[in-house]
Structure formats: C-alpha cells, structure tokens
Amino acid sequence: MLVDRYGLPLTTSVPEARDAYVTGIDHILAATFGASDAFAASVEADPGFALGFVGLARARMYDTDIPGAQRAMATARACATQLTEREAAHLAVFELLFQGRNSEARRAVQDHVADYPRDVLVAQICTNIFGLIGMSGEPGRESLQLAFTTQLIEALGEDWWIMSVHGQALCEVGQLDEAMSMMERSLALNNVNANASHFKAHTLYEQGAGEVGRAYLADWIANYDERSVLHGHLSWHRALWALEQEDEAELWKIYSSSIAPAASHSLPVNVLTDAAALLYRAEIAGLNVAPELWSDLSAYASRYFPNPGMSFADIHSALAHAMAGDGERLAVLAETQSGFAGDLVRPVARAWGAIARQDWTVALHDLTPVMADHARLGGSRAQRDLLELTYLNLLLKSGHADEAHRAILSRRPIFSHAAPVAGFG
Ligand SMILES: [Fe+2]
Structure with missing residues (x-):
C-alpha cells in the first residue's frame, strides 16, 4: 500500500x-x-x-x-x-x-485527530483563523486553538506546517517570542509556506516592528503567485503598514491592485473583511476614501454575504453598508438573530450606522460593551484592531481624550505612542 x-x-x-x-x-x-x-x-x-x-x-x-x-x-x-x-x-x-x-464537524475533527494526528x-x-475553532464564537476560543495545535505539535514535531499554525496560535495569545521562534524554524524548513510568512508578519506587527515587517513582506510576496489564497490578505498587511508609515501612494496602489473586490483572488471573507477594515482604518487615520470604494464593497457584501450568519463577515458587511448609505441592508444586520456571535454583530452594526451619521456618542454607547470580548467575533488581533482603533477614535470624537489614552495603553499598548488615528497625539 x-x-x-x-x-x-x-x-x-x-x-x-x-x-x-x-x-x-x-x-x-x-x-x-x-x-x-x-x-x-x-x-x-x-x-x-x-x-x-x-x-x-x-x-x-x-x-x-x-x-x-x-x-x-x-x-x-x-x-x-x-x-x-x-x-x-x-x-x-x-x-x-x-x-x-x-x-458536528468540529467534534468529528477533534475525535479523528485524537486517533490520527498525522x-x-x-x-x-x-x-x-477562519477554521472551525476560530469561527466558533466561543469565549476563550484563542486558548482552545492553542490547546488544539499543542496536541498536534506533540505528535508531529519538526514539521513546517504544524509549526506555522502552532505559531499562529501562540501569537494570538501573546506568546510572541515563542511564535517568532516557531515561524523561523518553519520557514527554515519551507520558505514558501504562506501560513508561516503570514504569521511572522503578525508577530512583527504585535511587536510593533512595522518597518521590519513591511520590508519582510514586500520581499517575501514577490515570489508568491497572486492567485494564491493568502495573496490579498498579505497585501492587506502590507497596506496597513504603508498606512501607519504614512505612505498613502503605496496604500492605494496595493488596494487597487491586490485588495479591492475587482482585483483580489482571495476567499470572499478575506476580500470583504480586508477591504472594509483597510478603508475604514484609512478614514480614521485622516485620509479621504472615495465614496465609490464603499459602494463597490457594499455591493460585493450583498452578493457574497446576502444573509447574516458568518459574524466576522457580518460586522464588515455592516460597515460597508453604513458607509455606502444602504440603511436597509444595515438594518438587517443590526437586528440579526443569526450567526455564531450575532449578539455582538447587532451592536457593532448599530455603531457603524451612528458613525455614518457622525453621532459619536451613540456609536460609543453601542460599541463599548462589545469591547469586553470581541474575540468571539473571530479574526486575528490585527483584524480586530479595526474595533480597537474605532473605539479609540470614538473616545476622541466624544471629547474623552484622557480616557482614549488610558484605553489604548491598557488594551493595545503597541498603539499607545503612535496610533494611526487622526488627532491622537
Ligand atoms: Fe493576517
């Protein structure tokens, strides 16, 4: 055999x-x-x-x-x-x-892996990140993810794949030195593994090493086929660093060539979430975002996510609809009873609606309780920085500058000196 x-x-x-x-x-x-x-x-x-x-x-x-x-x-x-x-x-x-x-599939995977970890x-x-644990909506899912990959790495050992996904799990609970070591070992065995270059970039982001990260990804992605599943998302990471480093020309160049719905080859969940997060993070950094980019994205969200259910996608659909002025579609998400974290989608969708109306106080009221455990919505920490930076921006807009500084220092210290939010000094 x-x-x-x-x-x-x-x-x-x-x-x-x-x-x-x-x-x-x-x-x-x-x-x-x-x-x-x-x-x-x-x-x-x-x-x-x-x-x-x-x-x-x-x-x-x-x-x-x-x-x-x-x-x-x-x-x-x-x-x-x-x-x-x-x-x-x-x-x-x-x-x-x-x-x-x-x-049932998640239970079956766990049972199967207990018998056949290889x-x-x-x-x-x-x-x-978008696997069945990541998208479970469960409190503590990042620790459950780490427990799962720990079990696998004990069985598989020095294997480039498991080291790259175990490194992801380590990064997301904040074990950054261990994550980086895992990624370096994985990449030494197989440098073409995008799961390793991706989370090496995440680890650099979490370490606040944006200039190193930006140079690393620009170099690595040059040999990565643009039809590959993570090309659009790695481009998103590059564009975020361009935004942080105030290189607006490169940000829009990457957006239009590799992230925008018309250009990206990624899975729809990545196309939607990366594009929406980047556009809004550009707005709160003080850049002008062309209205048609929001309407294109709102149309894309309607086509690929017509019904609520995938909560991480839903909060980004709601953002696109709010910014494009599609109140009807936004209202569906603001009232949804569906999805693994639908209870969090509703207030986030209401907050986007209030933000589009520039009603900062109402938006802050809606978003604040979500901040207690937004990991349940899914996505990586870097992706959920959309919510962290929005929260910071709302505190500033509502006249709570002192609280804004305390909040970012306690919640996301990597941004405490230089958050990419206009007016945060
Ligand atoms: Fe990522």
Whole structure:
C-alpha cells in the first residue's frame, strides 16, 4: 500500500496518483496556488482514489467552486468501497464540513485527530483563523486553538506546517517570542509556506516592528503567485503598514491592485473583511476614501454575504453598508438573530450606522460593551484592531481624550505612542 508524506496508508496503487495527492495537500498546507490542479491530476491517474476526490473537493472549496466541490465529494462517496478505517473516517469528517454542520464537524475533527494526528488535511480544518475553532464564537476560543495545535505539535514535531499554525496560535495569545521562534524554524524548513510568512508578519506587527515587517513582506510576496489564497490578505498587511508609515501612494496602489473586490483572488471573507477594515482604518487615520470604494464593497457584501450568519463577515458587511448609505441592508444586520456571535454583530452594526451619521456618542454607547470580548467575533488581533482603533477614535470624537489614552495603553499598548488615528497625539 502506498503512503502519504505523513506515512498514512492510501487506497491507491498508482504512484502518480499518490504523488499528485501529496502535492495537492502541500499546496493546501502552504496556502499556495495549484491544489485543484494537483488533486485533479491525482484522480485522473487513479479514477477510483476516494481520498483524491476528497482533496479535490477541499481545494475547490478554496476556489469557491461549491458545486464542483459537491461533485467531487459525490464521486469520493461512490468509489469509497474498500477504504481503511482512517480513510473512511476522513471522508466522514468532510461530509459534515460540506453539509455545513460545523459543530458536528468540529467534534468529528477533534475525535479523528485524537486517533490520527498525522491526518493533516483533517486537522487543518480546525487550525486557521477562519477554521472551525476560530469561527466558533466561543469565549476563550484563542486558548482552545492553542490547546488544539499543542496536541498536534506533540505528535508531529519538526514539521513546517504544524509549526506555522502552532505559531499562529501562540501569537494570538501573546506568546510572541515563542511564535517568532516557531515561524523561523518553519520557514527554515519551507520558505514558501504562506501560513508561516503570514504569521511572522503578525508577530512583527504585535511587536510593533512595522518597518521590519513591511520590508519582510514586500520581499517575501514577490515570489508568491497572486492567485494564491493568502495573496490579498498579505497585501492587506502590507497596506496597513504603508498606512501607519504614512505612505498613502503605496496604500492605494496595493488596494487597487491586490485588495479591492475587482482585483483580489482571495476567499470572499478575506476580500470583504480586508477591504472594509483597510478603508475604514484609512478614514480614521485622516485620509479621504472615495465614496465609490464603499459602494463597490457594499455591493460585493450583498452578493457574497446576502444573509447574516458568518459574524466576522457580518460586522464588515455592516460597515460597508453604513458607509455606502444602504440603511436597509444595515438594518438587517443590526437586528440579526443569526450567526455564531450575532449578539455582538447587532451592536457593532448599530455603531457603524451612528458613525455614518457622525453621532459619536451613540456609536460609543453601542460599541463599548462589545469591547469586553470581541474575540468571539473571530479574526486575528490585527483584524480586530479595526474595533480597537474605532473605539479609540470614538473616545476622541466624544471629547474623552484622557480616557482614549488610558484605553489604548491598557488594551493595545503597541498603539499607545503612535496610533494611526487622526488627532491622537
Ligand atoms: Fe493576517
């Protein structure tokens, strides 16, 4: 029996199918372009290879080709006749994921990983910022994420992928030295892994090392295919540093070439959240944002997130609708009962509405209680700095300058000397 790169047996006897399968998994683990083609080559070499079709479905999910993913899963089911116990359980986990049964899928991943920690395509479902733990809406989810990756790294050891996602989890709970060490070791083993360069950039951001981070990412991204899943988001990180370093020309150049809905190849959740956060962070830094950028983004949000449910996306849709003046769509989000953190989406959406009316006092009233635990909304700390900087701006606009300084010092000390907010001195 052939085995994958982690030594797990595969029900295929065709070496070309195995080799292409391994390549496909590596593309998913490294967030590099080419996973769909690799899995397609795998199942072309062995049309009876069930796990090859599961991999193809996962890759198509990243391509946002949901009908294609469903077709691949149907074929996987049809040829799943003589699978090992591990392969059958692997397929069952992806069935739950593709049916949108996220709580059950998360439990199934955790059970599966307890038995097969080296089954990385399954483990990966619960590792990233937008994974099933990250988007659970649970209090303490960042610690749960770290517990999950700790369990995996104990089993996998010096593996470039697990080190990169364990480093993410360490970074997000504030263990920055450990995170950086993990990223450097991961990148030394595989420098093309975007999950490692991404969180090396996050760690530099959390350390307040913006100039180092900006230079690092500019260099790293030069060899990263722009069709890759993290290209738009890494561009967002670069643009944020350009904003902080008052390089407005570069900010807009990156926005229009790599972040804006018309340009980005990213997943819709990244396109929406990165674009909305960047535009608003530019506004509160004192830049002029062209109104059509907001209306384009509001239209994009309506198309890709027509119904509330994914709370992290929902707060960004609400921002785009508010700034574009679409009160009707904003009202839907301000009243939503859906989503893993819908209770937080409602006040954030109301706050954006008040901000669009320049009613700073009402906005501050709505946003303040959200600040107690906005991690439940999902996203990284750097992404949720949208809320931190908005809160700071509202305190300033409402005439509470002393409180603004105390708040940023206690909540986000990296911004205490130089927050990119107009009027914060
Ligand atoms: Fe990021």
